[in-house]
Amino acid sequence: MADYLLELRDASRTFTISAGLFQPKKTLRAVDRVSLGLHKGEVLGIVGESGCGKSTIARMLLGLLAPSSGEIYFDGQPLYRMERLARARRILPVFQDPYSSLNPRKTIEEIISLPLVVHKIGMPEERRRWLAEIMQRVGLSPDYLPHYPNQLSGGQRQRVAIARALIMRPEIVICDEPTSALDVSVQSQILNLLMDLRRDFGLTYILISHNLAVVEHIASRVAVMYLGRIVEEADTETLFRDPKHPYTRALLDSVLTPEPELGVPDAQLGIAFPNPLAPPPGCTFHPRCVHALPVCKERAPLPIARDEGGHVECHLYDGVHAPPPQRQASLAAS
Amino acid sequence: MSALLEVENLTVDIPLAAGVLHPVRGISFSVSQGETVCIVGESGCGKSLTSLALMDLLPKRAIRTADRLRLDDTDLTRVSAREMARIRGNRMAMIFQEPMTSLNPAYTIGNQLEEAMLQHRPVSRSEARDRAVYLLEKVGIPAATSRLSQYPHQLSGGLRQRVMIAMTLMCGPDLIIADEPTTALDVTIQAQILHLLADLQKEFQMGLLLITHDLGIVARVADRVCTMYAGQFVEQGSVKEIFRNPLHPYTRGLLECIPVPGKTPRGSYLGSIPGMVPSLIGELRGCSFRDRCKFVRDGCENDIALKRLGDAGRAYRCIMSPEQSQRAEADRALA
Numbered sequence: 001m002a003d004y005l006l007e008l009r010d011a012s013r014t015f016t017i018s019a020g021l022f023q024p025k026k027t028l029r030a031v032d033r034v035s036l037g038l039h040k041g042e043v044l045g046i047v048g049e050s051g052c053g054k055s056t057i058a059r060m061l062l063g064l065l066a067p068s069s070g071e072i073y074f075d076g077q078p079l080y081r082m083e084r085l086a087r088a089r090r091i092l093p094v095f096q097d098p099y100s101s102l103n104p105r106k107t108i109e110e111i112i113s114l115p116l117v118v119h120k121i122g123m124p125e126e127r128r129r130w131l132a133e134i135m136q137r138v139g140l141s142p143d144y145l146p147h148y149p150n151q152l153s154g155g156q157r158q159r160v161a162i163a164r165a166l167i168m169r170p171e172i173v174i175c176d177e178p179t180s181a182l183d184v185s186v187q188s189q190i191l192n193l194l195m196d197l198r199r200d201f202g203l204t205y206i207l208i209s210h211n212l213a214v215v216e217h218i219a220s221r222v223a224v225m226y227l228g229r230i231v232e233e234a235d236t237e238t239l240f241r242d243p244k245h246p247y248t249r250a251l252l253d254s255v256l257t258p259e260p261e262l263g264v265p266d267a268q269l270g271i272a273f274p275n276p277l278a279p280p281p282g283c284t285f286h287p288r289c290v291h292a293l294p295v296c297k298e299r300a301p302l303p304i305a306r307d308e309g310g311h312v313e314c315h316l317y318d319g320v321h322a323p324p325p326q327r328q329a330s331l332a333a334s
Numbered sequence: 335m336s337a338l339l340e341v342e343n344l345t346v347d348i349p350l351a352a353g354v355l356h357p358v359r360g361i362s363f364s365v366s367q368g369e370t371v372c373i374v375g376e377s378g379c380g381k382s383l384t385s386l387a388l389m390d391l392l393p394k395r396a397i398r399t400a401d402r403l404r405l406d407d408t409d410l411t412r413v414s415a416r417e418m419a420r421i422r423g424n425r426m427a428m429i430f431q432e433p434m435t436s437l438n439p440a441y442t443i444g445n446q447l448e449e450a451m452l453q454h455r456p457v458s459r460s461e462a463r464d465r466a467v468y469l470l471e472k473v474g475i476p477a478a479t480s481r482l483s484q485y486p487h488q489l490s491g492g493l494r495q496r497v498m499i500a501m502t503l504m505c506g507p508d509l510i511i512a513d514e515p516t517t518a519l520d521v522t523i524q525a526q527i528l529h530l531l532a533d534l535q536k537e538f539q540m541g542l543l544l545i546t547h548d549l550g551i552v553a554r555v556a557d558r559v560c561t562m563y564a565g566q567f568v569e570q571g572s573v574k575e576i577f578r579n580p581l582h583p584y585t586r587g588l589l590e591c592i593p594v595p596g597k598t599p600r601g602s603y604l605g606s607i608p609g610m611v612p613s614l615i616g617e618l619r620g621c622s623f624r625d626r627c628k629f630v631r632d633g634c635e636n637d638i639a640l641k642r643l644g645d646a647g648r649a650y651r652c653i654m655s656p657e658q659s660q661r662a663e664a665d666r667a668l669a
Contacts, residue, residue: 183377185587185607191593191604192603210520213595217595251521254522255521258552258589260553260577264525264554267526
């Protein structure tokens, strides 16, 4: 498929970790041969537990971390052979913590207009006009322009971060946990704003989040990551209606919806948390998997295309090793 | 049956340069044996200071007052600091949000677990060690004996929180206060920890006071719920009542803010609560939610007493009657 706006092709990223004085260095494979494409106009959600590599993917796509192997293409061109400023103009981030991602010694005006200064766009007069427009668009009163970040609430700061990204009129916005530092009443405002802005500016989002309810609400497609691999990927409706991978099922079953009748779910994941420095052989999920087969310990599964599009990486669906497991009805109902 | 923990008209005042801060403004509730009570609210509503007030761990300059503060047969307003130290960690224990900062990085897990018991009980170190191993197994930590010699940084966040839970259980407390026990954890681990807490609570018949901002957690674990806003309880009741028939506009607003997979239409506008929490410094009058309330009307500027409905502990603090509230909500849906 050549119509991806942004695409990871077999991209890996490894880090060398010091295991201690006099110990040989170890290699951490944060992202392991991932292929993933982003269509123009869609919202791609990436979910997974902490340490699964989702933020590393975000940093690679932002151009902050070159892949160790494999390629990233943006608009058909290798991202890392494009000029740094050129790619930074078109792909912009909104980070998790609006407390640490805004410079405390700059005013809101300086923070939001800094990208324009860096990229040498516009005359002072134009910049002021754009600034006023974007402030209004993200719902911030112009009174805040001379203020400093510490004078703003968490939600207002996240609006500043969004305004700073959008003043560049980017094509892609990468949101890494954009609402997890916020209260629920503020989270919903920011989510509404993100959805509005996407429609109005024709934006494409990558939404990285551990909150599956949020991902379900605004993503059009979801990729599930486990230890550096994308173990399942499908459009949101399909993934939430019919999750295939046992890990996806466990994740969905762990979502605590406000339904008092249901009680605390038992996702049956065990606590055998994998050590990313020494990942288990075969399928890296097998020590925690309730459906693990003998083959899972030996061979890593290959991606299997799902009928509805997307893929799943699990031996249960290769048609050779086992009949696919049925999902427990009581859990599926939630 | 009389309650295990009884709190009546608890207030916390903190004198600041700008005036007196009133983070907790006269709250009353109780927790019975084997019961889970949740206090839910957003940041700054006073829920964490409530838990610290119960444990007598408030900052020095904070002033705590209460008409009644009783744990079983002990009047906590009258105990000395020394007696309180004997109660804390022994008869009531607390689980904090971030297990990394609440475990001492310089001591082994075993050392800290044993300490929690040696402090309060006339047992030998080896007896304490046996109890530590038993509880580590109980909270689902594999190879418990070998964990005793590990340091907190060698454990993952989920394991650390399990250690923290085991530590609170060392003396077999009657009451556990858990302040956002799973906020720092992944959803999968969160479900496991909550499951574990519920199992242990049933097994040992403890009272559990859980403080959280997450309505999903509240719905799944609570028996009774208190919604807290600006230092007051604005609504109290059984979990089913609160979620099926929320009476305060704030509780309803919170519920509308969260997307529910399979129920909230994908991509639809989520409800929101405009505005900000009022400042809690100085003299406060009237309904604290009125500046953000869709249904604000004449009379909201006067203080509103908690209205009790029936005798099952259902109460709310709003000028509207349940019927008025329902009608107003229906009118808004039409408009």
